[in-house]
Structures are given as structure tokens and as C-alpha cells.
Amino acid sequence: MMDALSYLFASWLQPELLALTAVGTAAGIYIGAIPGLSVTMAVSILISFTFGWEVNHALALMNGIFMGGVYGGSRTAILLNIPGAPAAIATALDGYPMARKGEAGNAIGLSTVMSFFGGFVGIIVLAAGAPVVSEFAILFQPRDYMLLAVMGILLVGSLSGESLAKGIFAGALGMLLGTVGLDPMTAEQRFTFGSVELMNGISAVALMIGLFGVSEALLQLHNLHLAAVKQKVDKIIPSFSDLKKYLPLSLQTSAIGVIIGALPGTGGDIAALMAYDHAKRVTKDPEVPFGQGAKEGLVAPESANNAAVGGAYIPMLTLGIPGDAVTAVIIGALFIHGLNPGPLLLIEKPDMFWFTVGNLTLANIFLLIFGLTGIRIFTKIIECPKGVLFPLILLLSVVGAYSINNSLSDVWWMLGFGVLGYFMKLYGYQVGPVVLGIILSRLMDDNWRRAIISEQESLPAFFYGMITSPLSAVLFLAIVLILLSQTPVWKAIKMHASPRLGRG
Amino acid sequence: METHTNRRPGEIAFNAALFGFSLFMFWQAYQISGFSALSSAGAFPMAMSAIMLIASAVVLFRSLRLASPGGGWSGFRSEVLPPAVLVFSLFILAYSITLKSLGFLLASFLFLLASIWYLERGPIGRTLLLAIASITGVYVIFRLVFQVVLPEGIIPERAILAALGDFFAGSK
Numbered sequence: 213m214m215d216a217l218s219y220l221f222a223s224w225l226q227p228e229l230l231a232l233t234a235v236g237t238a239a240g241i242y243i244g245a246i247p248g249l250s251v252t253m254a255v256s257i258l259i260s261f262t263f264g265w266e267v268n269h270a271l272a273l274m275n276g277i278f279m280g281g282v283y284g285g286s287r288t289a290i291l292l293n294i295p296g297a298p299a300a301i302a303t304a305l306d307g308y309p310m311a312r313k314g315e316a317g318n319a320i321g322l323s324t325v326m327s328f329f330g331g332f333v334g335i336i337v338l339a340a341g342a343p344v345v346s347e348f349a350i351l352f353q354p355r356d357y358m359l360l361a362v363m364g365i366l367l368v369g370s371l372s373g374e375s376l377a378k379g380i381f382a383g384a385l386g387m388l389l390g391t392v393g394l395d396p397m398t399a400e401q402r403f404t405f406g407s408v409e410l411m412n413g414i415s416a417v418a419l420m421i422g423l424f425g426v427s428e429a430l431l432q433l434h435n436l437h438l439a440a441v442k443q444k445v446d447k448i449i450p451s452f453s454d455l456k457k458y459l460p461l462s463l464q465t466s467a468i469g470v471i472i473g474a475l476p477g478t479g480g481d482i483a484a485l486m487a488y489d490h491a492k493r494v495t496k497d498p499e500v501p502f503g504q505g506a507k508e509g510l511v512a513p514e515s516a517n518n519a520a521v522g523g524a525y526i527p528m529l530t531l532g533i534p535g536d537a538v539t540a541v542i543i544g545a546l547f548i549h550g551l552n553p554g555p556l557l558l559i560e561k562p563d564m565f566w567f568t569v570g571n572l573t574l575a576n577i578f579l580l581i582f583g584l585t586g587i588r589i590f591t592k593i594i595e596c597p598k599g600v601l602f603p604l605i606l607l608l609s610v611v612g613a614y615s616i617n618n619s620l621s622d623v624w625w626m627l628g629f630g631v632l633g634y635f636m637k638l639y640g641y642q643v644g645p646v647v648l649g650i651i652l653s654r655l656m657d658d659n660w661r662r663a664i665i666s667e668q669e670s671l672p673a674f675f676y677g678m679i680t681s682p683l684s685a686v687l688f689l690a691i692v693l694i695l696l697s698q699t700p701v702w703k704a705i706k707m708h709a710s711p712r713l714g715r716g
Numbered sequence: 717m718e719t720h721t722n723r724r725p726g727e728i729a730f731n732a733a734l735f736g737f738s739l740f741m742f743w744q745a746y747q748i749s750g751f752s753a754l755s756s757a758g759a760f761p762m763a764m765s766a767i768m769l770i771a772s773a774v775v776l777f778r779s780l781r782l783a784s785p786g787g788g789w790s791g792f793r794s795e796v797l798p799p800a801v802l803v804f805s806l807f808i809l810a811y812s813i814t815l816k817s818l819g820f821l822l823a824s825f826l827f828l829l830a831s832i833w834y835l836e837r838g839p840i841g842r843t844l845l846l847a848i849a850s851i852t853g854v855y856v857i858f859r860l861v862f863q864v865v866l867p868e869g870i871i872p873e874r875a876i877l878a879a880l881g882d883f884f885a886g887s888k
Contacts, residue, residue, distance in 0.1 A: 261864050377778070381734065381771035388741060388764040395757040402748050402761055403741070426808070433800045433835075599835030600846050603828050606808055607854065611824075614815065615864050623812050631805070638796060639730050657760040664754045671754065 219566035222268065223574050229272045233571060236276020237578035243277060244284025245296040246596070251281030252537050252647075253428060253605070256420035259545045260612035267549040267564070272571050274542055279575035281538075282480050282517050283327040283583065287590065290319045290510075299480035299517040302488040306502065306509030313505055317587070321448035322507060323514040324583030325455060326462050330515030331576040333466035334473065334522020339569045341474070342558065346530035349555035354659035354666070355678060359687035360476055360533050361652045361659075366694050367477025368536065368648050374640035376695075382641050386649020387656060389414050396654070397661065409621055416544050416650050418613050418626040423643040424541075425609040426630025429602045431637055448587060454507065461508060462515040465490060469516030473523025477648075479536030480517035480524075487516030518579075522572065529553050529565060532655060537644040540651045547651075723782040725792035731776040738768040800835070807831050819869015820859075825851050 223229040243249045255274050262270040285297030290307035303323065310319040352360075365387075369379020392403045393413030404410040465487035472483035491502075491512035498506040524535035532554040534540035546553055551564065558565050613626035633643045667673040678684045742765040748758030785791055793799075811827040818826075828847040836843065858864045868874060 261858060261862050264863070375775070375778070377771045377774040381738075381768055381775065384764045384767040384771065388745075388761060388768065391761045391764070398757050400748060400757040402757060403744055430801050430804065433804060434798060597836060597846075599832055600850060602804075602835065603831035604850055604854070606804075606831075607811070607824055607827060607850075608858075610808065610812055610815065611820065611854075611858070611864075611866060614867065618865060618867075620812065620816060623815070627808065627812060634801075635730055639724060639727050660760055661755040669754050 216562065216566045219563040220570035222563075222567050223272055223571040229268060229571070230574070232269055232272040233276045233574050234578050236273040237280040237575045238276075238582050240277035240280020240282075241284035241287070241579070241582055242590075244281035244300075245287040245590070246601070247288055247292075247294045247296050249601070249605070250297060250424065250428065251278055252420070252424040252541050254281070255538065255541045255545070256417065256424045257605075257608050257612040259417050259541070259548060260421065260616045263545075263548045263616075267546075267551065268567055268571075270545060270549065271568065274545060275568065275571045276575045276578065278538055278542065279331060279518070279521055279572060279579055280582070282521055283324070283331075283514075283579055285517075286323045286327070286514055287320065290323065291316060291591075297481075299484050299520075300513070301481065302484040302513035303510060305488065306504070306506045309503065309505035310507075310510065315505070317448040318450065319507075319510055320587065321450040321584060322454060322458075323510050324448070324580060325450055326458070326511045326515040327518040327583070328576055328580040329459075329462050330466040330469055331518035331521060331579065332573070333463070333515070334470050334519035335569060335572050335576065336522070337470045337474075337519075338522040338525050338572070342526050342530050342565065345526055346555045346558040349530050351683070352531075352555070353677075353681065353684065354662035355674070355681070355684050356687060357531070357533075357659040358656055358663060359678075359684060359691060360527075360531060361656045363687060363691050363694065364476030364527075364533055364535070365645055365648050365652065366691060367475065369642060369645040370694060370697075374642075378641045379645055382636070382643065383645035383649045386646035386651075387653045388649075389419065389646070390416075390650040390653020391657060396658070414625060414650070415616055415622050416647075417548070417616050418622045419629050419650055420541055420544060420647055421609050421613050422626040422629025422631075423633040423647060424537075425605055425612075426627065427633030427637060427643065429605045429609075430630065430634045432598070432602060448584060458507065458511040461491060461494070462511050464494070465512040465516040466519040469519030470523040472516070473520030473535055474526045476527045476531070476533045476535055479538065480520040483520040483523075484513035484517040487512040518576075525568065525572070529557055529568070530555060532557075534648060534651060537647055540644075540648045543651055723779055723785045724795060725785045725787060726796050727779050727782075727785075728776070731772065731779050735769070735772040735776050738765055738772045741765040742769050803834060804831060807834070815869075816867050817869060819871050819873070820866035821851070821855070821871050821873060822869060824854070 223233055239254070240251065243254045244251060254277055258270075258273065258277070262273065281297060282299050285295050285300030286303045286307065288294050288296040289300040289304035290311050293304050293308040295301045295304050307319050307323065310316065365383035366380070369383045370376045388403075390413075392410060394400070394404075394411050395402055401411065468487045468490055469480070469483040472478050472486060473480065488509060491508045495502075495506070495508045498508055500506045502509050524539045527533045527535050528539045528543055530553075532543070532552070534543045543553055551557070551561065609626060609630070610623055613623045614620065616622045636643055636646075664671075664674055667677060678688050742762065745758055745761035745765045748761060749756035750758065753759070785795075787795075807827060807830055811823055814823045814826075825847060828850055829843060832846050832850075833840070833843045836846075859866055
């Protein structure tokens with residue numbers, strides 16, 4: 213118990229870790245707020261710069277960026293009607309109307325406190341829930357891990373993309389790229405084309421930097437000269453009566469946020485939209501109608517998306533399955549630091565877990581402090597010219613990819629994926645599932661083979677096991693439901709029979 | 717997200733390329749261990765490339781049925797590859813190639829100078845100032861604080877740092 217406490221406060225007591233968390237959170241707020249910069253981009257690039265560090269130092273920085281970034285998106289959503297991050301899309305719906313009425317300060321203050329509150333709920337659930345989930349997870353069969361991974365990728369692919377087929381393609385592409393190199397079980401070469409360099413596989417970090425950094429920066433060049441609208445920001449400390457009034461709603465939507473965040477494949481953006489919807493349903497007569505500056509419409513998504521952060525760490529740390537693109541990147545960082553997230557992590561490395569919990573709490577407190585201060589500097593930095601910003605992102609992407617192995621070959625991979633990501637995004641493909649896929653590829657492959665070997669290579673026995681084990685059956689059902697809920701799938705099933713005949 | 721009734725320029729070509737890539741990878745996956753066993757090294761890659769093949773076929777077929785984008789070459793240039801993207805890609809390419817030989821400081825400085833000037837089109841003095849300020853910021857944060865090893869190239873930066881270190885250590 214004392215051990216857990218000392219781990220919990222490790223980042224509070226060591227000045228270096230304290231400073232890194234503070235810097236991370238502050239940077240996260242700006243990264244989240246500046247449209248064109250994203251948490252995934254920042255964390256991807258940072259992995260390559262921090263992998264020589266001690267793991268706690270790297271984690272402190274990344275936790276801060278994650279926490280701050282999810283919140284930071286609300287700033288520009290309110291001030292400019294441009295959500296700095298997907299998780300802030302719902303925030304713009306009522307936040308921007310508030311700003312137009314001259315209540316920008318009030319909106320920022322309220323969303324800061326509610327983000328803090330939601331973040332806190334998420335962390336408490338993480339601390340209480342993860343040990344339970346991880347004990348439960350020991351019972352998971354290889355088959356169940358496989359199903360969970362499929363579910364996560366399907367959710368990421370289907371909820372945010374243009375079409376399910378594109379989402380599935382992206383997920384499968386990521387999985388396939390993850391298999392390149394020497395097979396860890398049999399040491400057979402897979403897709404190496406005789407190249408020695410390919411035997412070690414494709415660097416997931418180079419892929420992430422390419423897809424999240426370079427491609428995004430290139431795409432942003434399309435609309436370089438959008439003029440920013442300036443808003444007047446005054447008093448931002450919210451009134452106590454407001455806080456008291458919206459606390460119950462915030463509690464409810466935080467609960468939504470944690471649950472959505474904890475589901476593999478769904479993160480803050482979906483949590484925020486669902487919370488907004490919930491607020492609309494439960495608020496009988498808002499002072500101001502929704503969409504015209506209702507404070508409920510601000511409180512709900514902001515508490516939910518920060519609550520989702522704590523939730524997202526649960527499957528990441530206990531199952532090794534990232535909840536969304538950001539946690540996929542963070543899990544990539546954990547792999548690089550030699551950690552193996554999964555049910556044994558909490559037993560073998562309880563220090564890591566309690567450190568994370570304590571560190572997230574610290575980041576959350578910094579979020580409150582930085583959120584309620586420094587708004588003047590903020591409005592200045594946000595006007596940073598894009599013509600300087602994008603070259604800098606690209607510069608850091610190149611240097612970051614180079615420093616993975618001090619070799620140019622990772623830079624070429626990174627640039628290649630940057631170009632691929634650019635076209636994928638342009639033609640309506642999501643890049644999130646690719647990253648999730650490459651991270652989960654090993655887990656899927658291993659568990660599939662373990663599962664099928666334990667069934668003596670018999671597919672019927674495999675499926676029989678799937679429907680007779682309660683847990684597998686539930687997961688399998690969930691996957692079927694996700695597929696069915698996407699009505700285009702029916703069209704796709706009808707369609708893919710014909711073109712394949714003509715092309716095969 | 718938005719639904720499109722019109723194709724974007726180049727969409728069919730891209731989808732077809734992905735389909736072709738999937739086909740190639742499926743064949744390559746088959747080469748690993750064929751249909752020997754469900755737990756073989758090639759089974760999972762084959763399953764994934766099969767999924768890619770089916771999904772990309774669906775996507776390709778759907779895009780074929782969308783109305784043509786019109787606009788021809790100029791439409792492609794404005795929507796898919798605006799000059800800014802193309803020029804910028806060349807800058808990045810040049811930067812990556814010269815990074816090792818010129819070294820981080822010089823290559824980055826030239827890259828920033830060129831790209832900031834190209835994107836901002838401001839007076840050259842301002843561009844120079846922005847480039848120097850940015851490179852100093854990056855250098856201090858990543859090289860000095862994060863201690864990232866950056867390619868040194870032709871500026872003997874480590875020697876200068878060491879000399880500076882000696883100088884300050886000596887003056888104490």
C-alpha cells in the first residue's frame with residue numbers, strides 16, 4: 213500500500229518529472245488548440261526524441277500532452293469555431309455562439325473547470341477499474357484478445373470514416389504492414405523481398421510520424437490563408453453558482469465519457485458527441501436553446517472528452533489494446549521502452565501503473581491552472597503564422613524519423629507513409645485504423661495462432677469455442693452488431709460478388 | 717462525414733492502385749507458406765491481404781459508379797496536388813537528402829528559409845529572422861535539452877559546444 217502511494221506521488225515529488233508534466237500539459241493545450249497540430253502528431257514525433265529517456269520521464273511528457281491536448285481543442289472551438297481536435301467538435305456547437313455573444317471568457321472558464329472535473333472522474337475510474345479489469349483479463353483466452361483487437365479496429369474504422377469498406381481496408385493494411393519482417397514464431401521471412409533492412413520490420417514510429425505528421429501538414433497547405441477571427445476574452449473564472457448548477461450534468465456525462473473511452477476503438481470525440489446528445493435529451497428547458505450558446509452544450513462534451521482519457525488508459529494498460537489513435541501511439545511508446553502492456557503489467561510493474569495514475573492527476577491539476585491563466589499569451593500564439601508552423605512540423609518529422617535509428621532509411625519510410633497518408637485522407641480513408649493495425653498486428657497474429665493451435669487447427673472447433681465461451685460469444689456478437697449497424701455493409705456484400713468475378 | 721456524389725479527381729486511379737497493391741500483397745502472402753496450415757506464418761498475412769483485396773474492390777467499384785469530377789487536369793491540380801503541396805514536397809525531399817551531408821544546422825536552416833519564404837512571401841529580412849529564431853528554438857529544445865543526436869555535417873557543432881563548455885568551465 214505504501215509502495216503504491218509512493219509510486220502514485222512519484223511525479224509530484226521529483227522536480228524533473230513535475231516540470232516535464234507541466235511542460236507537457238502546457239504544450240498539449242497549445243497543440244490541441246492550434247488547428248493543424250494534433251496530439252497524435254505531437255506524441256508520434258516525441259516518441260522518437262524521447263526513447264533514450266527513462267520511461268517515466270517520457271510518460272510524464274506524453275500524459276501531459278494527452279491531457280492538455282484533449283482540452284486544448286475546446287479553446288479554438290470556442291474562439292474560432294474551428295475545433296482544434298476532433299474531441300472538441302461538439303464543443304463548438306454552443307461554445308462559439310457564446311463567444312459571439314461576448315461570453316468567450318465565461319465559456320473558456322466553464323469548459324476548463326468541467327474538463328478538469330471530467331478528467332478527475334476518468335482518473336478515479338482508471339485507478340479503481342483497471343485492477344479489476346486486469347484480474348478479469350487473466351481469464352481471457354487468445355481468441356478473446358483477437359476478437360477484442362478486431363472490435364477495436366472495426367470501431368475506429370467505422371465510426372469516423374467515410375465508409376466502412378475504407379475503414380476495414382485501412383485496418384487490414386496496418387495489420388499487414390505489422391507482419392513485415394521475420395516471423396517471431398518461426399523466423400520465416402515475410403514480405404522482406406530479400407532485403408536485410410526489411411527483416412526488422414517497418415518502424416511503427418516512422419509510420420505514425422508519416423501518417424499523422426507529414427500527411428496532415430501537407431493537407432493543411434490546401435487552405436493556408438484562412439483569416440482568423442479575433443474574439444474579445446475577458447473574465448474567465450467561472451461563477452460558483454454555474455459550477456454548482458452544472459455539476460450533476462457533468463457527472464453524468466463524465467460517466468459516459470469514461471465508458472466510451474474505455475471501449476476499445478472509441479475515444480474522446482465520440483464520447484463528446486454522445487454526451488452532447490445526452491445533455492440535449494435530459495435538459496428540459498435550457499436558459500438558452502442548444503446551438504445558440506447553451507452552457508449545458510459546453511459542459512457535457514468537455515467533461516466527457518477529458519473523462520475519456522482515463523477510460524482510454526484502462527484497455528491500453530490492462531489488455532494491451534489501445535482505445536483510440538492517441539493511445540495507439542502511446543502504446544507504441546511503451547513498447548519502445550520495453551514495457552508490455554497487458555494483464556500482467558499491473559502485477560509485474562505496479563509502479564508503472566500507479567505512476568501513470570498519479571501523473572495523470574498531476575497533469576489534470578496543471579490543466580486547471582494553465583486553463584484559467586495565460587489567456588492573453590494564448591491568443592497571441594494561436595496567431596502563429598502557418599507558413600512557419602508547417603515547415604517546423606515537417607522539420608521535426610524528418611529529424612524525428614532520422615533519430616529513431618540514426619539512419620535515413622526510416623526517413624524514407626516516413627516520407628513514403630506521409631505521401632500515402634496524404635492521398636488516403638484526400639480520398640476519404642482514415643489513417644487511424646492503419647496505426648491501430650500496425651500496433652495490434654503482433655497481438656492478433658500471435659493470438660490467432662495460439663487459438664487455432666489449441667483447437668488442433670480445426671476451424672469448426674474454433675468457431676464452436678467462440679460461441680460456447682460466454683466472453684467470446686459476447687465479443688463476437690458485438691463485432692457482428694458493429695458490422696450490421698453499418699447499413700452500407702449490406703450493399704457491400706451484395707456488390708463485392710460481382711466486381712470480383714470480373715477482376716480476379 | 718460528408719458524402720460525395722462526385723468523384724474527386726484521381727480517385728479511381730488511387731483506389732485501383734490500392735486494389736492492385738492488395739492483389740500483389742495477397743500473392744506475396746501466399747508465397748510465404750501457401751495453404752499449408754492455419755497457424756502458419758503466412759496465414760495471418762494472407763487473411764489480412766484478402767480482406768484488403770475485398771475492401772479495396774468494394775471501394776473501387778463504388779467510386780466507378782460516382783459521377784465524373786470534371787475539371788480535368790486543372791481540377792486535379794487545384795484539388796489534389798496544388799502547387800504549394802508539390803513545391804513543398806520537393807523541399808522536404810531535398811532536405812532529407814542533404815540532412816546527412818550538410819548536417820542538421822545548415823540543412824534545416826536552408827529548408828526553413830526556403831519554405832518560410834515560399835509560404836509567407838514576406839520581406840527577406842523577416843524570413844531570415846523567422847528561420848533563425850525557429851532553428852535556434854528547435855536546436856535548444858531538442859539538441860541541448862532533449863540531447864537528441866542530430867547529424868552534424870559540415871558545421872563542427874559538437875566541437876564548438878565542447879569548446880564553449882570548456883570556456884565556461886575554465887572561467888569559473
